[in-house]
Amino acid sequence: MMRERTQIGDYIRELCLPEDSVLDTFEQDVAAAGMPAIQVPAELGKLLGMLVRLTGARRVLEIGTLGGYSAAWMARALPSDGRVVTLEKSTKHAAFARTFLERAGVGDKVEIMLGAALETLPSLLERGDPQFDMVFIDADKAAYPAYLDWSLRLVRSGGVIVGDNVLRGGKVLEPGDDADLNGLAEFNLHATSSPLLDALIIPNRGGEDGILVAVVK
Ligand code: SAH
Ligand code: DHB
Ligand code: MG
Secondary structure (H helix, E strand, C coil), rough: CCCCCCHHHHHHHHHHHHCCHHHHHHHHHHCCCCCCCCCCCHHHHHHHHHHHHHCCCEEEEEEEECCCHHHHHHHCCCCCEEEEEEEEECCHHHHHHHHHHHHHHCCHHHEEEEEECCCCHHHHHHHHCCCCCEECCCCCHHHHHHHHHHHHHHHHEEEEEEEECCHHHHHHCCCCCCCHHHHHHHHHHHHCCCCCEEEEEEEHHCCCCCEEEEEEC
């Protein structure tokens, strides 16, 4: 018998994800705050943490904080001197994330930069920090191509670039005049054809969406 996709998701989460009193209440907390519950699914949070470990990352960049859920997964996977810098344009989302990240025990590992990412990204270059080991792109989809260009400047060779929501139920195959879908289609095309990257699109969310994972050569 064919199983429902949600059953497969439940099966994976049951086997692979330990209960966590802070992370497990994120969805209801973020909705109660009147914010969209569009955080990554738990199993993708875990994968992001595993990528942090696999790359030996100490510096992670995130574009699109929301309430700090994915940032918490990545920060928890970092060594004690590791840092996540996460970019968020909404004051409300950033304030929620600050509180949530403290509760998740990683407040001291995460810097939230408030402002539109295309305005805060240049300051990361200007302040002369070392390059990042990993970037997670998860903000406004129309700007994904620009975020990819910035990532190529900010992530070290051997580092990893991850983009969320790159399939959108297959809608990315026929983007029409939708700015978000066109942004995602262009992002996928550039990332997979760039001689600087080795990229793979991996379906997730029971095939309803996908992530792009690229290693910087
Ligand atoms: N990564 C989060 C989810 C991010 S949702 C998680 O998985 O937990 C996308 C977020 O990007 C929203 O909070 C939205 O306010 C923010 N955002 C949208 N456009 C932005 C922009 N131009 N600059 C910075 N943040 C932006
Ligand atoms: C939306 C954005 C996301 O980053 C996501 O993971 C799911 C949905 C959205 O804008 O609808
Ligand atoms: Mg997303």
